[in-house]
Amino acid sequence: MKINNNIAKDVEAVVTSYNQGKLIIEAIYSLFNQTTPPAKIIVLDDGTTDRNSINILNNIKNNSAIFVPVTIVRQKNSGVSAARNAGINMTKAPMVLVLDGDDKLEPVYIEKVSYMLRQNLFMIAASSWIRTFGVLDATVCPSGGSITAFLARNNCPATNILRREVWENCGGYDETMKSGFEDWEIFLSMLESKQDAYIGIVESPLIDYRTIPDSSNIKSMTKRIELMQYIIEKHINIYKENVLDVILNMEDTSMSRLYGWEKEIVNVKNLKQNLSNTSDDFIKRPSYGDGGMAAAVRIQSQ
Structure with a gap:
């Protein structure tokens, strides 16, 4: 050495x-x-x-x-x-x-x-x-x-x-x-x-x-x-x-992941491939109050 x-x-x-x-x-x-x-x-x-x-x-x-x-x-x-x-x-x-x-x-x-x-x-x-x-x-x-x-x-x-x-x-x-x-x-x-x-x-x-x-x-x-x-x-x-910073930072992370998941679902649908059970369930029963329903609407509109 x-x-x-x-x-x-x-x-x-x-x-x-x-x-x-x-x-x-x-x-x-x-x-x-x-x-x-x-x-x-x-x-x-x-x-x-x-x-x-x-x-x-x-x-x-x-x-x-x-x-x-x-x-x-x-x-x-x-x-x-x-x-x-x-x-x-x-x-x-x-x-x-x-x-x-x-x-x-x-x-x-x-x-x-x-x-x-x-x-x-x-x-x-x-x-x-x-x-x-x-x-x-x-x-x-x-x-x-x-x-x-x-x-x-x-x-x-x-x-x-x-x-x-x-x-x-x-x-x-x-x-x-x-x-x-x-x-x-x-x-x-x-x-x-x-x-x-x-x-x-x-x-x-x-x-x-x-x-x-x-x-x-x-x-x-x-x-x-x-x-x-x-x-x-x-x-x-x-x-x-610092409660405001904590909540907003967590929300920012949550929304960025939601948008990423949304884009992945759109891509799968455009390729005419089957969604996973989790993604399919999300489209049928989107969450409410956290941007989930808005994401489902955007996905279906595309």
Whole structure:
């Protein structure tokens, strides 16, 4: 492995791992291959039980060719929030990169994302667009922003570089959130803790995000309403202060999806193909009061 001496001395990395086999190697090597590697890497293993995964972690620790200090820490399985908090607690640098063990980074991620943070004191965290691979091959473009941008939806990837001081001041990741959305919640907490704070996004896909049907991120969407309720109740004051923005942002998302679905139905009908049962049922019994009936009229008129 070629040694890179251009270390980002103000950035340390925390990689969380749980039964991830060889995937953790890809994540860690993507840190070694950065144009500006982190000063230190802490791998926080959240109670791995798979023997092959344990052996892989041991081999990383014993690899003499590794030029960035790597610390492997094991704890009993406590969830990703607890793992991230434990890892960040061990860091000393002012900026901490949080990376899931089944994802990886493009070589310029740390260079470009940390540069944004150094240039903007009110930026409490930063990340980039995402290139998904696996089941889905796509580019996903979160937009970052101030706290109002985060009230209706999460606008930053879980993989990010955050300011350690702000993380500490807001109490870290919520360790009771074991079903997902813990990254959204901490972004709200961090944005809420500092006036004029915002989160930056490099508009280039520098995160390689692995997509599989049974990933924790995909499964968390089945509990979206329950998790959103928890987040809203925890941050109720900021939601009350910005209720108009929240409602309008959600409505904007809802209408854009409705228009997209409408265009797809029209296209299927124009091709004289059969509609799915769901789409056919929508035409026969459109929803009322949310733009559904208007969409059905437009579809039939075409």
